[in-house]
Amino acid sequence: MGPAPAAWAAGGAGAAAAATAARELAGDGVRTVVLVEGGSDRVALETLAARYGRDLGAEGVVVVPLGGATNIGRFLDVCGPAGLGLPVAGLYDIGEERHFRRHLERVGLGSGLTREGLGRLGFHVCVADLEDELIRALGAEGVREVIESQGETRPFRTFLGQPAQRERPVEHQLRRFLGTHSGRKALYARALAARLDLERVPRPLERLLAHV
Structure with missing residues (x-):
C-alpha cells in the first residue's frame, strides 16, 4: 500500500483523500490485502514467506501495518466491500479481537x-x-542465541538486572526486552523468523500465509 491509502486510512480526512487512496491502491495490482497491527508483524510475515520461496509483492499480496488495531475500520472502508472490494485477511493480538470482529461485521464480512x-x-x-x-x-x-547473534548480550544482561525483571519468567523477560526501544521489535521479528524451524512456525502465521 502506497502513501495515499496508508495516510488516508490512518486518519486523512475527506472524500478527495479517500478517492486518491482508492485510485493508488487499485493501480498497484493488488489482489489481497493483509492487515496487521504493526511493522514487526509485516516483517515477520514477509521473512517467513521468503523462506517458503514466496514473494508476496510479486503475488499481489500487500501486507499493511495498521498503526494500531483501532485503525482497522478505516482500512476496511478503503479495501473492503464498500471500497475496492479486495479480499482481506489479517493477524491480530488476542486483546484486540473485539476491534477486528466489530468492523468486519460492520462492513458485511x-x-x-x-x-x-x-x-x-x-x-x-x-x-x-x-x-x-x-x-x-x-x-x-x-x-537468547538470536540476541547474542545481534550483539545485544550485554544490553540484555543489563535489562535483566532491573528490579522489575528479576522475578519474571524468562519468556516474559524476553518478550519485554524485544520491545524496549524503537526498532527492536522489527529487528527481532526478522531475526527470529529467519531462525525458526519451518516445522515449528507459529500457527497463526502459518495459517495466514496458507490463506493468502
Whole structure:
C-alpha cells in the first residue's frame, strides 16, 4: 500500500483523500490485502514467506501495518466491500479481537463472528502478540542465541538486572526486552523468523500465509 491509502486510512480526512487512496491502491495490482497491527508483524510475515520461496509483492499480496488495531475500520472502508472490494485477511493480538470482529461485521464480512469464524475469513489470532508466538516457537534458549547473534548480550544482561525483571519468567523477560526501544521489535521479528524451524512456525502465521 502506497502513501495515499496508508495516510488516508490512518486518519486523512475527506472524500478527495479517500478517492486518491482508492485510485493508488487499485493501480498497484493488488489482489489481497493483509492487515496487521504493526511493522514487526509485516516483517515477520514477509521473512517467513521468503523462506517458503514466496514473494508476496510479486503475488499481489500487500501486507499493511495498521498503526494500531483501532485503525482497522478505516482500512476496511478503503479495501473492503464498500471500497475496492479486495479480499482481506489479517493477524491480530488476542486483546484486540473485539476491534477486528466489530468492523468486519460492520462492513458485511460476517455476523456473530466467533474466533473460528474470524479464522475462516483469514484473520488469525496471536495468543498474546507476535513476540509471544515467536518466543514460544523458538524457545527461550533459541531466542537468547538470536540476541547474542545481534550483539545485544550485554544490553540484555543489563535489562535483566532491573528490579522489575528479576522475578519474571524468562519468556516474559524476553518478550519485554524485544520491545524496549524503537526498532527492536522489527529487528527481532526478522531475526527470529529467519531462525525458526519451518516445522515449528507459529500457527497463526502459518495459517495466514496458507490463506493468502
